[in-house]
Amino acid sequence: MTAxxxxxxxxxxxxxxxxxxTLIKDLELExxxxxxxxxxxxxxxMQKASEQQEFIDIPVVTTHLGKAIHEVGEVSYLLKMAESVATTVNFKHHERLxxxxxxxxKxxxxxxxxxxxxxxxxxxxxIKNLQHFREEGANxxxxxxxxxxxxxxxxMYASDGPTGFMSTYQELDDMTGGWQKGDLIIVAARPSVGKTAFALNLAASHCKNGDAATIISLEMGSKQLLQRMTSxxxxxxxxxxxxxxxxxxxxxxxxxAVGEISNWDLTIFDKKRTISEIRYAIRGQIHQNxxxxxxxxVDYLQMIIPAKQYDREDISIGEMTRExxxxxxEMEVPILLLSQLSRGVEARHNKRPLMSDLRGSGNIEQDADLIMFLYREDYYQKETDKADVMEVILQKHRNGPVGTVELGFFKEYGQFVGRG
Incomplete structure (x- = not known):
């Protein structure tokens, strides 16, 4: 029974x-x-602050309340409300309640x-009033x-090609159909294999098409990332x-290169650490444009600070991948989430990653639409006929085929190229 x-x-x-x-823009409440x-x-x-294009936080709301701050329970009441929020994922459910x-x-x-x-x-x-209230209050x-x-x-009739955003690597695009809106895409590898370089190349390709890329880096600063993109x-x-x-x-x-990059619709955040800060940054980018x-x-999963602490890492990771x-x-965008692999890879003769090598693999596998592993033979063997070759292994694809695509990888530049 509804209260x-x-x-x-x-x-x-x-x-x-x-x-x-930014959540206020998604609310339909009066x-x-x-x-x-x-x-x-x-x-x-809050509405007044939003109408004036102000950043909504406790000091701004307090300012707009003015003397009415005493009626609402002082600033301590606002702090108490904010501190009671472990996650904002369910805010639309609360709006419905x-x-x-x-x-x-009524x-x-x-x-x-x-x-x-x-x-x-x-x-x-x-009867007329009841129908009116039902429609007025409904989402x-x-x-x-x-x-x-x-x-x-x-x-189907309007489509003249793949529905997703192309990476410019033809063989990879043929398998994925491009990065699809609403998809969570995991890119995982051992440290220093080339995860970040791969992600930067994907962002660059997207920007060259006149589109917008947002990078949330928890490992490197903006200047270092821009150096790598310039290289x-x-x-x-x-x-x-x-x-x-x-x-x-x-x-x-x-x-x-610097002149070209300066014209891209590229945004880099390097000081977002918590899942809430990351969510806020993403929402802000979408609402602005x-x-x-x-x-x-997002680079990378294991460095994100969760909203609450759990006894087990896999539960913590699962909470973050789900959010x-x-x-x-909700935002109808593809999100590429980089992830580390466990050291279990190193103990095997065949070093190619498996799903079980993902830290918190069960939860990640459940939430991800696409899981890609990066593997370089020359990472483990200095003498190999596959030098400068990166294998992109599509291990899970919710709506398409799996398999392996080989790309050229020039480590000294951090540049990926197709091999077709």
Missing amino acids: LVNYEAEVAVLGAVLVDG VKHFYHKNHQLIYRS IKDAYRIR GREAALKYTSNPSEEGLDAL RQEKTTYDYLIELTEE AEARVNGQKWRTSSFSEKDYQQASL PDAKHIII IKLLAI
């Missing part, structure tokens, strides 16, 4: 917005939907008014099965950044 008032849901929604201010007077005042202040309670309250008011003075006209008015309805079938048919684009040996032994040709090619074709790269997958679906 007339849902205090916990109101606190959960307001606390979520205080934690991640001030009247809140039952408690102090919550109405807080939400109205608030609307459910609102509809029940329906009860209308029914009591009718029972105090029943009549035929009153009954008609009651936007999900599409029907028929709507989706029509949409699929239209897309790959200019074909300048990455070691030269340390020795400053550039040739005249290096200077010319690097200058051209909603019409762009975004890809998101990132839900965010990919």
